[in-house]
Amino acid sequence: MAYELYYWDGIQGRGEFVRLALEEAGADYLDVAQSGAGAQKMMEYLHGRHGYLKTPFAPPFLRDGDLVISHVANILHYLGPKLGLVPPDEASRIYAHGLQLTIADFVAEVHDTHHPISTADYYEDQREEAKNRTKAFLKHRVPKFIGYFNRLIGANPGRSGLILGTELSYVDLSLFQLCEGLAYAFPRAMANFDQDYPLVAALRDKVRDRPAIAAYIKSGRRIPLNESGIFRHYPELDQDPG
Amino acid sequence: MAYELYYWDGIQGRGEFVRLALEEAGADYLDVAQSGAGAQKMMEYLHGRHGYLKTPFAPPFLRDGDLVISHVANILHYLGPKLGLVPPDEASRIYAHGLQLTIADFVAEVHDTHHPISTADYYEDQREEAKNRTKAFLKHRVPKFIGYFNRLIGANPGRSGLILGTELSYVDLSLFQLCEGLAYAFPRAMANFDQDYPLVAALRDKVRDRPAIAAYIKSGRRIPLNESGIFRHYPELDQDPG
Numbered sequence: 001m002a003y004e005l006y007y008w009d010g011i012q013g014r015g016e017f018v019r020l021a022l023e024e025a026g027a028d029y030l031d032v033a034q035s036g037a038g039a040q041k042m043m044e045y046l047h048g049r050h051g052y053l054k055t056p057f058a059p060p061f062l063r064d065g066d067l068v069i070s071h072v073a074n075i076l077h078y079l080g081p082k083l084g085l086v087p088p089d090e091a092s093r094i095y096a097h098g099l100q101l102t103i104a105d106f107v108a109e110v111h112d113t114h115h116p117i118s119t120a121d122y123y124e125d126q127r128e129e130a131k132n133r134t135k136a137f138l139k140h141r142v143p144k145f146i147g148y149f150n151r152l153i154g155a156n157p158g159r160s161g162l163i164l165g166t167e168l169s170y171v172d173l174s175l176f177q178l179c180e181g182l183a184y185a186f187p188r189a190m191a192n193f194d195q196d197y198p199l200v201a202a203l204r205d206k207v208r209d210r211p212a213i214a215a216y217i218k219s220g221r222r223i224p225l226n227e228s229g230i231f232r233h234y235p236e237l238d239q240d241p242g
Numbered sequence: 243m244a245y246e247l248y249y250w251d252g253i254q255g256r257g258e259f260v261r262l263a264l265e266e267a268g269a270d271y272l273d274v275a276q277s278g279a280g281a282q283k284m285m286e287y288l289h290g291r292h293g294y295l296k297t298p299f300a301p302p303f304l305r306d307g308d309l310v311i312s313h314v315a316n317i318l319h320y321l322g323p324k325l326g327l328v329p330p331d332e333a334s335r336i337y338a339h340g341l342q343l344t345i346a347d348f349v350a351e352v353h354d355t356h357h358p359i360s361t362a363d364y365y366e367d368q369r370e371e372a373k374n375r376t377k378a379f380l381k382h383r384v385p386k387f388i389g390y391f392n393r394l395i396g397a398n399p400g401r402s403g404l405i406l407g408t409e410l411s412y413v414d415l416s417l418f419q420l421c422e423g424l425a426y427a428f429p430r431a432m433a434n435f436d437q438d439y440p441l442v443a444a445l446r447d448k449v450r451d452r453p454a455i456a457a458y459i460k461s462g463r464r465i466p467l468n469e470s471g472i473f474r475h476y477p478e479l480d481q482d483p484g
Contacts (some may be wrong), residue, residue, distance in 0.1 A: 016329050052399055053337040057390055060296050067333055070340040078336065091309055094320065095295040098312040102299040104343075108350060117371065118378030129359065136360030142355040148299055157294055 003029040003079075004063040006042045011229035012177075012222070014107065015060040020081075022176040023216040025083035033059075073100040076170045082101045085170040092164055098150075099163065103178065110181065111230050113137050113237065115190045123234070134237040142182070146197050147173055148240045153199040161191045161202055168210070175200060176207035180230030188238045245271040245321075246305040248284040254419075254464070256349065257302040260321075264416040265458040267325035271475050275301075290391035316344040319410045327412040338406055340415045340447065341394075347422065348387045349463060352423065359380045365469075369478070376479040380431045384424070390438050391417055395441035396449050403444055417442060418449035423473030430480045 007015030056070035080086030249257030298312035322328030
């Protein structure tokens with residue numbers, strides 16, 4: 001039976017981290033919100049209509065038969081072994097999950113660059129605060145997170161240019177997505193990205209060239225980044241590289 | 243061999259969610275940062291001195307023999323079955339993990355009430371923004387998250403007053419911690435908490451009365467909440483209940 005991915009329509013958002021894993025593995029899946037009445041089907045879960053153990057707090061969530069799995073990192077931890085996208089030993093699986101949770105924290109911080117005060121208000125109502133939050137994010141948080149991942153790639157004894165072992169993992173796919181999102185949102189600030197984080201940049205290129213990922217990008221099924229998602233390009237938030 | 247918990251000294255913070263599980267289960271553990279040279283030992287991990295698969299991004303992390311596990315939810319997902327703090331079936335374990343990740347998101351939002359602009363700056367430098375973020379947090383986010391947990395407790399077919407099945411889980415312990423933290427940080431705004439979220443409040447009382455938790459609270463080992471942690475009491479951020 002096909003996996004069912006439930007996520008908001010019209011944005012890459014957090015759903016894209018799951019889509020990349022499903023696409024890389026060539027898995028059979030249905031992107032429910034992109035189909036007729038998909039949004040309504042999703043809301044039925046969020047409103048508890050499917051009952052016990054099937055009421056996620058928010059999308060994305062994945063249905064696999066009788067299981068409903070919410071949160072990107074939880075979904076990828078579940079799918080990793082099934083899709084061959086994580087080394088099979090326990091230490092690697094646990095470490096990969098920790099890395100993905102660090103990525104989740106970073107994604108939340110990216111979101112807050114344009115919504116530092118309230119998700120209930122428009123960006124335009126918190127633009128000045130967004131400028132200050134973005135400034136701190138670019139100065140302190142990007143180097144802290146992306147520098148960490150760059151160091152880990154260098155420390156991987158597999159010398160594969162990947163973050164874990166010698167085979168592509170879902171963490172690599174998510175790092176690719178971070179790179180693409182940052183470049184879209186902050187093209188000026190990221191002008192020196194490849195020099196500053198050469199191993200992350202090389203990993204990004206390696207992922208982009210994977211046949212399944214290249215085909216997915218070409219297919220038109222990958223929703224373009226836009227100003228409704230997590231990574232948004234507001235020129236007034238962008239700045240010269242630090 | 244004892245578990246080793248690595249976390250910042252002097253605050254409950256994110257480490258407390260792990261401590262509560264270890265305490266409830268009567269597990270043998272060492273709270274490393276509370277011991278001599280503990281902070282230095284922790285930094286060795288963060289600086290990558292222990293090598294591959296043992297370089298967390300941030301505390302808390304747990305060492306169990308040769309495994310190093312980072313992020314609260316990852317740690318509790320690992321410990322849950324070992325400590326008997328999660329139902330043993332896969333669907334429950336996955337759902338419990340999703341709930342804990344929702345709690346992690348909420349905790350990050352609690353943190354940002356006093357640091358909405360930059361973690362690199364003092365609270366006093368972002369006090370006005372903190373007032374606005376807190377206002378939105380109390381109006382929109384507390385009802386959304388705590389209301390969700392209240393509904394789930396009511397929908398548990400185990401009719402145990404717990405969030406999963408009929409036995410206490412690590413998620414219940416974490417919900418207790420959220421209640422205690424919110425009451426400490428926002429005593430005015432939470433004045434009607436028990437009426438607004440009666441099932442969560444009853445669960446909190448149930449956890450507080452567990453012999454092991456009561457003994458832990460009495461022991462003096464539970465670090466008092468303070469203004470260096472996640473839940474901080476700044477009277478100017480508190481407000482009348484909405």
